[in-house]
Amino acid sequence: MSIxxxxxxxxxxxxxxxxxxxxFDKSLKKLTDDMLETMYxxxxxxxxxxxxxxxxxxxxxxxxxxRNEPRVYVNPEFEIKSNKSLFTFSEGCLSVPGxxxxxxxxxxxxxxxQNLDGDRLEDEPEGLLTVCIQHEIDHLEGKLMVDYLSTLxxxxxxxxxxxxx
Ligand code: GNR
Ligand code: NI
Numbered sequence: 001m002s003i004x005x006x007x008x009x010x011x012x013x014x015x016x017x018x019x020x021x022x023x024f025d026k027s028l029k030k031l032t033d034d035m036l037e038t039m040y041x042x043x044x045x046x047x048x049x050x051x052x053x054x055x056x057x058x059x060x061x062x063x064x065x066x067r068n069e070p071r072v073y074v075n076p077e078f079e080i081k082s083n084k085s086l087f088t089f090s091e092g093c094l095s096v097p098g099x100x101x102x103x104x105x106x107x108x109x110x111x112x113x114q115n116l117d118g119d120r121l122e123d124e125p126e127g128l129l130t131v132c133i134q135h136e137i138d139h140l141e142g143k144l145m146v147d148y149l150s151t152l153x154x155x156x157x158x159x160x161x162x163x164x165x
Pocket of ligand 2: 092093094095135139
């Protein structure tokens with residue numbers, strides 16, 4: 001396994017729209033192992049392939065306290081079941097290090113994805129999983145948490161992160 005380098009905002013590569021996975025082979029398994037190792041090494045609860053500059057529709061996640069419930073979602077998509085119920089959560093992002101911002105998202109979604117064998121699965125997630133899955137699918141679309149903020153806030157974050165390097 002190996003730890004991969006995480007791209008940070010405003011790196012333009014984070015704006016790439018990821019391609020669907022077609023081959024469920026050993027290299028896909030290795031990618032998800034490396035992504036999980038990278039996510040755990042940064043104490044993240046999720047990671048999208050886009051963040052490690054691989055533009056395929058793959059996300060990994062672990063929302064457990066014990067950090068022992070790795071999840072892999074290939075070609076994930078969601079449908080909003082109802083826009084009536086919204087959930088506001090203070091989100092962080094490994095590609096926007098050092099910032100936490102409150103973001104409101106739909107609370108009731110139907111999630112469809114494939115596992116590493118290519119089997120198709122479906123679920124109606126709850127709580128943090130609902131937030132995290134939407135955050136990760138945004139990455140696959142080239143969208144970032146900062147896109148939900150005002151231009152002023154986004155520009156401030158960009159300036160601070162640019163000064164870091
Ligand atoms: O580690 C992460 N924590 C987090 C907290 C609230 C909402 C979303 C997240 S995902 C983030 C890791 C990350 O950047 N995934 O893309
Ligand atoms: Ni993120």
